[in-house]
Amino acid sequence: ILIALAGPVSNLLLGILFLLVARALYAWDFFSTADLGLAAVNLLIVWAVINFGLFLFNLIPIPPLDGSHIYTTFLKQTNPVLFQKLYQYGTWGLLIIIVLQNFTKIEILPLGTLVRGMTNLSLSLLGFE
Secondary structure, X not given: XXXXXXXXXXXXXXXXXXXXXXXXXXXXXXXXXXXXXXXXXXXXHHHHHHHHHHHHHHOOOOOOOHHHHHHHHHXXXXXXXXXXXXXXXXXXXXXXXXXXXXXXXXOOOOHHHHHHHHHHHHXXXXXXX
């Protein structure tokens, strides 16, 4: 479980770090007014959003994602047949969900909403407008 959590937690920490560095740079006049400075701050914010997205995506409990290792650790003892089926077909299931979501525009996995919420909360806590 700890190994499975290492990936998502590192993405979360990197996202927070990028936002903190962006906020520290934004406090300087050059980074809050010059085009190049604002571009650097915006790039750090984009990197933070990407890491927040990876954090949430990796927590989905479908193999081969890290969230599946957390969930299936307990499933392995309680229902070994379901455990084996999840690992056998999980990747295909995840791929089908992603393709369906893309073509139907129905949000099956609400990752975009969650990432926007995390980003907006983080930016408002750091005093970005």
